[in-house]
Amino acid sequence: MAFESLSERLQNAIKMFRGTKEITEEDLKEPLRQVRMALLEADVNFKVAKNFVAKIKERALGAEIQQNLSPSQQIIKIVDEELTALLGGTQAKLTVADKPPTIIMLVGLQGTGKTTTVGKLAYNLKKKKKSPLLVAADVYRPAAITQLQVLGEQVGVPVFSLGNEISPVEIARQSLDKAAHLACDTIIIDTAGRLHIDEKLMEELQDIKATVNPHEILLTVDAMTGQDAVTVADTFNKDLGLTGLVVTKLDGDARGGAVLSVREVTGCPVKFVGMGEKLDALEPFYPDRMASRILGMGDILSLIDKIKDTTDLAKVLEAEKKIKKDEFTLEQFLEQMQQIKKLGSLDTILGMIPGMGGISQKLKEANVDEKEFARVEAIIRSMTPKERQKPEIINGSRRKRIAAGSGMKVQDVNRLLKNFDDSKKLMKKMQGMAKFASKGGKMLPFMHK
Template sequence: MVFEGLADKLQQTFKKLRGRGKLTEQDVTEALREVRMALLEADVNFKVVKDFVAKVKERAIGQEVLSSLTPAQFVIKIVNDELTALMGGTQSRLTISSRPPTVVMLVGLQGAGKTTTAGKLAYQLKKQSKRPLLVAADVYRPAAIKQLQVLGEQLDLPVFTLENNLNPVEIAEQAMEYAQTHARDVVIIDTAGRLHINEELMGELKRVKATVKPHEILLVVDAMTGQDAVNVAESFNADLGLDGVILTKLDGDARGGAALSIKAVTGCPIKYVGMGEKLEALEPFHPDRMASRILGMGDVLSLIEKAESAFDLEQAKAMERKMRKDDFNLDDFLEQMQQVKKLGPLEDLLGMLPGMGNLKQMKDVKIDEKEVARVEAIIRSMTRKERLNPSIINGSRRKRIAIGSGTRIQEVNKLLKQFEEARKMMKRFKDMQKSGRKFLGGMKLPFMQ
C-alpha cells in the first residue's frame, strides 16, 4: 500500500497522543521526535524533515493547542495541514492552451516509464474529450516506437513517427504540423532518456524545447528510487525548467520519500501519480487527500471518483432495487465481483476509508486473481435456474458444477457458503446507517485470502 510504513508509524504515534488527554510540551516534543524518525525512515529528504518538524512544533506548542479540550486532535490537524503544504497544498492541473494544440513534453531517465506514461496521459485526456496525438521522439531505444504504436492502437489514437529519421527535433517539428492539419488539440511528445544525466541528453531536450515551445514539460520519475528521484528532478529542473512531475510506480512504494520531498526541494508540483500498469492507472495528485490517507483519515473523495468512473449508474440502481427486495442472486454476486475488480486492489480501497488504513486484519487482505477466475468459472457452470435460486443446488448438482468448472466440490461448497454470508450482509445493509467500517469489516469476499 502507498506510504504503508510511514502511515503505520505516524498513526501509532498519534494513537499514543490521543490516549494522554491533556498534553504537555514534553508530550508534543516526544511525538515529533517519532514523526521525525518516521519521515527519515520513509526516505524523505533530511532538510525537508527538519523544516517540517520545526513548523509543526512552532504551531503545536502554542497555548491554544495545549489548553484545548482535544489537544491531540489539534496536533494531528496541524500535521495534516503541514503534510498537505509539503506536497504542494492544492492539486496542480495540466495547463491547457487556449490556442490548440497544447504541447506536453515528457522527459526523464531510461526506465522511468515515459512511454507507458505517455499512453496513460493520452487515455486521461481522451476521457476529457480531448484529441491527443502521441509523438514517438525516442529514436534510440529500439522498442520505444513500437511500444508507443501498440499503446496508440489500444487507445485508438494516432502515433506520429518518421521512418529512418533519427532526429527528434525534426520529428517533434513535423508532429506539430500534423497535429494542426489533423485537428489534434494535444500533442504528447515521448522523448529519449539515458541511464544517467549527461550533456548530450540535455542538449537534445533543449533543442526540442526551443523548437516546439511546450506548454508543459513534465518529468517522469520512478517513485521507488526515493531520493534519487528528487536528485534527478533537481537536475532536470535546473537545465530545462520543469512545469511538473509525474511519479510512476507509487503503488509499489511503501516509503513515499520522493512524493514528500520533490515539491519542497525543487518547487515543481507533482501533477500525476502512476498507481499500476493499466492504462487507466494514472491519477491526478491531490496533496490534501494523500495527507489524509497517510494519517488514517481516509480519502473518501477519491473512492467516490473511482466508483463513479467504474460503475454503471443504471446497474447500480438496479442492484439497489434488488437489495431492497432481498432479491440478491448469484448473477448479482458475480456482477458485483466484476465491478469491484474495476476499482483496483481491495487493500488500496480499504486504505481510502477513514480508520481502515491501519487495521491489522486488513494487512492480510490479498486479492487472488486465480481465485476470482475460479469463482467466475463455478457460477458460469450453473444453469440459469441454479444461479437465480441457489437453494436447489443439491449434491448431484454440485458434482456437475465442479466437473463443468474444472474445480472441486469443496470449492463449490465454499462459494455457496460465501454467497449466503454476502446475502445476509445485504439484508443488514438496508438498515445500516453507520460508517463503511462495520459493513466492510464483516464481509469476506470470495477472492480474499
C-alpha cells in the same frame, strides 16, 4: 502499497497523545522523534524531515490550538495540514492552451515508465473529451516507437512517427502540422530517456523545447528510487524548467519519500501519480487526499471519483431493485465483483476508506488476496444460467460438477454459496445503503475464506 510503514509509524506517534490533557514540550519529544525517524525511513530528504518536525513542534506549542479539540486531535490536524503543505497544498492541474493545441513534453530517465505514462495520459485526456496526438520522438531505444504505437492503438488515439532516422527535434516540429491536419487539440511528445543524466540528453530536450514551446514539461520519476528521484528532478528542473512531475510505481513497495520531498526540494508540483500497470492507473495528484491516506483517514473523494468512472449506474439501480425484492442472484453478485475489480487492488480500495487502511495486512495474514476474486469468478462461470439465477437448486451432484468445471474443490463451492446467502441477508438489513448506491456509491459484497 507505498507509505504503509510511514502511515503506521505516524499513527502510532499520534496515539501517544491519547489521555493527555495538554501538549507540553516534554510530551512532544518522543512522538516527534518517532515522526522524524518514520520520515527518514520512508526515504524523505533529511532537511525536509527536519523542517517538517520543527513546524509541527512550533504549531503544537503555539497559541493557535483550538481548545475544543483533544491533544491527539490537535496533533492530527497539525500533521495533516503540514503534510498537505509539504505535498504541494492544492492540486496542480495541467495547463490548457488558450489556442489549441496544448503541447506536453514527457521527459525522464529510462526505466521510469515514461512511454507507458504517455499512453496513460492520453487515456486520461481522452476520457475528458480531448483529442491527443502521441509523438514518437524517442528514436534511440529499441522498440520505443513500436511500444508507443501499441499504446496508441489500445487508447484509440493517433501516433505520429517518422521512424528512427529523423532527428527528434524535427519530429517534434512536424508533429505540429500533423496535429493541425488531424484536428488534435493536444500533443504529447515521448522524448528519449537515458540510463543517466548526460549533457547530450539535456541539449536535445532543450532544442525540442525551443522548437515547439511546450505548455507542460512533465518529468516521470520512479517512486522506487527514493532520494535519487529527487536528485534527478532537481537536475532536470534546473536545465529544462519543469512544470510538473509524474511519480510512477507508487502502488508498489516504494517508501514514498520522493513524493514527500520533491515539491520542497525542487518547487515542482506532482501532477499525477502512477498507481498500477493498466492504462487507467494514472491518477491526478491531490495533496490533501494523499495526506489523509497517509494518516489513515482515508480518501473517500478519490474513491467516489473511481466509482463514478467505473460504475454502470443502470446495473447499480437494477441490483438495488433486485435486493429490495429479494431477487438478487449470483449473476448480479458476479457483476458486483467485476465492478470492484475495476476500482483497483484491494489494498488501494481499503486505503481510501477511513479506518480501513490497516486491514490490508490482516487480510494478507488471513490469506485473503486478489486471487480470491478469480476463484469466485471461475466457480460462478462454471454454473449454468439457471443455477446462477436460482442457486437453491444447486444440489450435491451439481456442486461436484461445478467444482470440477472450475478446477476447485466442493468445499470452495459450498463456501461461495454460504457467503452469497450471508451477503443477501446483510443486504436486506442494509436497505438504506441502496439509496446511496443510486447516487453514485454501490453495495460491495465482500468475499472471505
